[in-house]
Amino acid sequence: MTALPCAPVDLSAEAAALLMPLHLRVDAAGLICGAGPTFGRLVEPDPVLGRPLFDVVEIRRPGGVADLPALAAQAGQRLHLALRRDPQVPLRGLAVPLSCGGFLLNLGFGLGLVEAVRRHALTDRDFAVTDLAVELLYLVEAKTAVVAELADLNRRLREAKTAAEEQALTDTLTGVRNLRALGLVFDRLVAEGRAFGLIRVDLDYFKQVNDTLGHAAGDRVLRHVAEALRASTRGGDTVARVGGDEFVILCPDLTDAGRLMTVARRILARLSQGVDYEGQPCRISASLGLALSVDHDRATMERMLADADAALYAAKHAGRGRVALAHPDRAADAGLDVTVEGTGTAG
Amino acid sequence: MHGLINRSIQSFLRDTYGAQLWLRVAQVARLNPDGFEAMLHYDDRVTAHLVAAASQVLSRPQDTILEDLGTYLVSHPNLQALRRLLRFGGVNFRDFLHSLEDLPDRGHLALPDLDLPALTLTETGGDSFVLTCRGPLPGAGHVVVGLLRAMADDYGALVLIEHQGAEAEGGAERIAIQLTDARFSPGKRFDLAAVSG
Numbered sequence: 142m143t144a145l146p147c148a149p150v151d152l153s154a155e156a157a158a159l160l161m162p163l164h165l166r167v168d169a170a171g172l173i174c175g176a177g178p179t180f181g182r183l184v185e186p187d188p189v190l191g192r193p194l195f196d197v198v199e200i201r202r203p204g205g206v207a208d209l210p211a212l213a214a215q216a217g218q219r220l221h222l223a224l225r226r227d228p229q230v231p232l233r234g235l236a237v238p239l240s241c242g243g244f245l246l247n248l249g250f251g252l253g254l255v256e257a258v259r260r261h262a263l264t265d266r267d268f269a270v271t272d273l274a275v276e277l278l279y280l281v282e283a284k285t286a287v288v289a290e291l292a293d294l295n296r297r298l299r300e301a302k303t304a305a306e307e308q309a310l311t312d313t314l315t316g317v318r319n320l321r322a323l324g325l326v327f328d329r330l331v332a333e334g335r336a337f338g339l340i341r342v343d344l345d346y347f348k349q350v351n352d353t354l355g356h357a358a359g360d361r362v363l364r365h366v367a368e369a370l371r372a373s374t375r376g377g378d379t380v381a382r383v384g385g386d387e388f389v390i391l392c393p394d395l396t397d398a399g400r401l402m403t404v405a406r407r408i409l410a411r412l413s414q415g416v417d418y419e420g421q422p423c424r425i426s427a428s429l430g431l432a433l434s435v436d437h438d439r440a441t442m443e444r445m446l447a448d449a450d451a452a453l454y455a456a457k458h459a460g461r462g463r464v465a466l467a468h469p470d471r472a473a474d475a476g477l478d479v480t481v482e483g484t485g486t487a488g
Numbered sequence: 489m490h491g492l493i494n495r496s497i498q499s500f501l502r503d504t505y506g507a508q509l510w511l512r513v514a515q516v517a518r519l520n521p522d523g524f525e526a527m528l529h530y531d532d533r534v535t536a537h538l539v540a541a542a543s544q545v546l547s548r549p550q551d552t553i554l555e556d557l558g559t560y561l562v563s564h565p566n567l568q569a570l571r572r573l574l575r576f577g578g579v580n581f582r583d584f585l586h587s588l589e590d591l592p593d594r595g596h597l598a599l600p601d602l603d604l605p606a607l608t609l610t611e612t613g614g615d616s617f618v619l620t621c622r623g624p625l626p627g628a629g630h631v632v633v634g635l636l637r638a639m640a641d642d643y644g645a646l647v648l649i650e651h652q653g654a655e656a657e658g659g660a661e662r663i664a665i666q667l668t669d670a671r672f673s674p675g676k677r678f679d680l681a682a683v684s685g
C-alpha cells in the first residue's frame with residue numbers, strides 16, 4: 142500500500158512565523174511580502190515588508206546572486222548571506238521557489254549565533270521550538286566555565302609540581318641541594334661534555350659538636366657551613382649536602398688544579414672563622430678532597446667521588462684542616478697520587 | 489562524587505562563614521585544608537563526612553545547611569555562571585520547573601562525568617507540583633529546595649516550596665511546589681548571550 146500524494150502545503154503567515162521565525166517571502170517582483178518576527182527584530186527599526194529583497198540582504202556566497210533569476214539558479218542550494226543593516230551578523234539559508242513565482246527564503250545564524258543574540262538581544266521566544274540555538278548558547282557558556290576551571294586546575298597543579306620538585310632537590314636542613322640534585326647536575330654536565338672540578342668537604346670532629354653541645358648546635362653548624370660554602374663559590378657552582386656532615390661542590394668549567402685549590406683555600410679560610418652558638422664561639426674544622434674531571438677520559442660520578450674521597454682520606458690523615466688534590470694516573474686509571482697542603486687547624 | 493559538588497560545598501562554607509570556619513570543618517572531616525579540585529572525582533563518603541562536619545562545627549542541622557547551599561548556588565555573585573545555566577531552562581518559572589527533568593542531561597552536556605540527581609516533576613492540579621529527587625547524595629532534595637527558592641526570586645515568581653521527606657530511608661525525596669503568582673515581581677534580567685569581557 143502506498144501513501145496518497147499530499148496536497149501542496151498551504152501555510153498561513155502566522156503558521157510560517159511560528160515554524161520559521163527567521164524566514165522571508167519574496168513575490169515575483171523581488172519585493173518582500175512576508176517575514177518571520179525574528180527577522181523583523183534584526184532590522185529594527187527599519188521596515189521589512191514591501192522592500193526589495195536585495196536592499197535588505199546581501200548574498201555573499203555563491204557570488205553574483207543579486208537578482209531573482211540568479212536566486213532561482215541557486216534554489217535549494219546553501220546560501221551565505223549578510224544583513225545590509227548589520228553586516229557583522231552572518232546568516233545562512235536556503236531559497237525554494239513558490240508557485241506564485243516568488244521564493245521562500247529560510248534563514249539561520251549558524252556560527253554567528255552568539256554574536257547575533259548579543260547584538261539583537263534575542264530571547265528563547267525568537268527561535269523555533271525545534272531550533273537548538275538555546276542549547277548551543279548553553280553549551281558555549283558551560284564550556285567556557287569548564288575551560289576556565291580546568292585552566293585554573295592546571296595552574297595550581299603546575300605550581301604544586303614546581304614546589305614539589307624544588308623540595309625534592311633541596312636539603313631541608315641547610316637549603317642547599319641534596320644528593321639527588323647533585324646527580325642530576327653531574328649527569329647534565331657529562332651529557333653536555335663540560336669539564337668540572339669536584340670538592341668534597343668533610344667536617345672534622347663534627348660528632349663531638351653533636352655530643353657535647355647537642356643536635357641543635359650541630360644543625361646550627363651545618364647551616365653555617367652550607368652558607369659559607371655558598372658564599373665561597375660562584376653562582377653557577379652546585380653545593381650539595383650528601384650525608385650527615387659531608388658536602389660536595391661541583392664547579393663547572395673548572396679544569397685547572399691551581400684554581401680549584403684556590404677555591405678550596407678560600408673555603409677553609411672562611412670556615413676557620415668559626416660560628417657563634419648561643420653566644421659561645423664554636424670552632425669549625427674541615428678537610429677537603431679535590432678531583433678534576435679532565436683527569437678522566439670519561440668521568441663518572443662514582444669515579445670522581447672515589448678520587449675526591451681518596452684525597453679527603455689523605456687530607457684527614459695529614460692532620461685535618463687540610464686540602465688534598467687527587468692525581469689519578471690517566472694511563473692506567475688505577476694508581477692515585479695525592480697532593481696535600483694546609484696548616485692543620487685541628488685542636 | 490564529582491569534585492564540582494564537593495568544591496561547591498567548600499566554596500559555600502568559605503564564602504558564607506569565612507576561611508577560618510572552612511579550616512575547622514576540613515580538620516573535623518580530616519580533609520586537606522586546600523579542599524577539593526572541581527575537575528577531579530572523590531569517594532561519595534567524603535561528601536557525607538563534609539556535610540556532617542559542617543553541621544557539627546556550625547551547630548546547625550544538615551538539612552538547613554544543604555538548603556542554604558542550594559540558595560547560595562544561584563544567588564552568590566561568584567556563581568553567576570550556574571544561575572545563567574539554569575536560566576537557560578525557560579523563560580518563566582513554570583517553564584523552568586518543567587526543564588528540571590532535563591537537568592541531568594544538561595549536566596552531561598557540560599561535563600559528561602557529572603551525575604546530578606534525577607528529578608521528576610508531576611503536576612498535581614492547578615499550579616501545584618510535586619518534584620521527586622533521587623541521587624547519590626542523601627538530602628540533595630534540600631539543596632533543590634534552596635535552589636528553587638532562589639530561582640523563584642530570580643524569575644520574580646511567588647512560590648511556596650516544602651520538603652516532604654523521603655519516601656523511604658535513602659529513597660527519593662519529595663518536594664511540594666505551589667505556584668501562587670508567576671509574575672509577582674519583575675525578577676532579574678537575563679540575556680541569552682553573556683556580555684563578553
